[in-house]
Amino acid sequence: MIKRYIAITTLTLSFALMLFAGMQLSETRSAPNPGTQSYNTTLATSSLEVEAVDENGATVTELLDDYKSLNTLEIGKNYGEYVAAKNTGRADEYVRVIIRKYWTDQNGEKVRVVDKKSENDTVTETEAIDPGYIVLSGKDASWLYDANESTKETSVYYYQNKLSAGQLTAPVLTGVSISKDVLNHYEEKVTKNGNESTIKVTYIYDDLKLNLDIDIQSVQANQEAIKSIWGVDYVSIVNDKLVIAKQGGAHE
DSSP: OOOOOOOOEEEEEEEEEEEOOOOOSSSSSOOOOOOOOOOOOOOOOEEESSEEOOTTSOOOOTTGGGGGTOOOOTTTOOOEEEEEEEEEESSOOOEEEEEEEEEETTOOOOOHHHEEEEEEEEEEEEEEEGGGGEEOOOOTTTEETTTTTTTSSEEEEOOBBBBBBBOOOOOEEEEHHHHHGGOOOOOEEEETTTTHHHHHHEEEETOOEEEEEEEEEEEEEHHHHHHHHOOOSEEETTTTEEEOOOOOOOOO
């Protein structure tokens, strides 16, 4: 008998938005407001076995579509965006989601900037461009975090419940925000003209783009499919629920 495993990467959803442009601040500083945002949202669906849906069960075609008329996105504010998965096929299946968040420059290249601080003749370096400043909210506890396959930039989640035809997962996302901690990364240059001083502040995140990719995958609801298609041997089916046997690597 020939076994046929359904392996579907059915949703690749991505967007990019630009933070505030460079600016000069006087000695009396205030938190900058983001400048005009640019969005680039694509949705590719290669199969009808699984699809992304919102809180009303409607198909998601674009992220942050409700906010495209805005001129700015406020740093620290949560923007609602509901994403769940729906089994639109006829066979039972298990679902996993791979979420990748990162920063790029205007040419689409990844950016690496290091903050250097000196204290007691010791220089410490920290990574300033941090994907952790892209904050995602609302993930339901039924999504299991896979620390074995996750990194600081990429997070892998398995939905523990088996999905029958027509069933939906709990949300994997309900909102996106930019952490106010991005404002902690800047460089200052002081220019003196007589008794007056001007401070030019350059924010490291000026002109960068926030990127978020969501990839939803599904396989037939059996152990062999999970191992063969997803290539993991530590994810098991116990009483129709997925269980991750071991954890290592990155923390959520």
